Amino acid sequence: MSDVPVTDWDMIYRWEWFRHEDWRHDFRDAKLGQGGGTCRAFTDLSKLIGAEVALDCSCGLGLKTICMSEMGLNVSGSDGSGFAVKHAAELAKLEGTNISFFQSKWANLPKNMPHHFDAIFCDALSSVTTWDELGASLVGFYHSLNPGGFLMFMGAGDESDPEEEHWKQHEEWDTQPREYADWFYRDGGVSCSKVVQKRKSEDYIDERYLYVICENQITRLESTTYRRPAYWSWQHWKDLTQMAGFCHLETRTYERYGYDGGPIRVNVAWKEKNGAPRVDHAARNAPYSE
């Protein structure tokens, strides 16, 4: 798959951070909606199993991590984007929360993390484009969990069939604009507009983000593409999580947690309780700091 685009997350977050004063006041509403969303589902399940340490491993600028922390979860954040985790730490401080962040690709978590975790949240696993990367990421998660811990992620659930997943994407596609100006922001002598262009193929949607930047009277363009695959089925998740070592995969439904107060469904992969424990209590009691 040589034509798979590599998303430049540093670029995306550089421009999101540029306008952070624009969204800082209402990001909680955007992430939690009426029902609390996936942040609430993850926090609830973590508390239910008595998780002492949790990780939001696709934290970006830390918006969901901050929401989870404010729900009373002892959560750290990590992301592959160095720019994102640096500014996530800054935002968490501005918002008055005490959260540790570190940079890591999912596959490399075991060597970058400060200690093992009881619960890991990933809201971007379905956007991995290749089987190999998905497998390596799941192995990374497995080895980052304590025995009895879980990974929560979003994707095709136990009742979905692959045709239906495709159909859902097509249905959404038909009601969405293909091109639009997302936002414009000016700060001093610099302004930036974000334009989004979407293209659908048989089994994925590509979102191209174009940033039109004007600085010192000079206009330039930066762009990157985010691919959203539609091909990962429940059977893929079953096979891959089992291959990575997880003992059980299930879909859990949370009634009324959705953006509009409706139900949401999340996938949860469990690491068996009697795996060899590698709990470093000293490290767990002294959370990682940069």
Ligand SMILES: C[S@@+](CC[C@H](N)C(=O)[O-])C[C@H]1O[C@@H](n2cnc3c(N)ncnc32)[C@H](O)[C@@H]1O
């Ligand atoms: C859709 S964004 C999630 C944003 C964030 N959860 C939020 O709600 O604001 C997906 C994130 O996953 C990260 N990511 C994607 N693939 C990754 C990988 N293999 N390892 C680590 N991070 C990855 C990206 O850097 C990006 O920040």
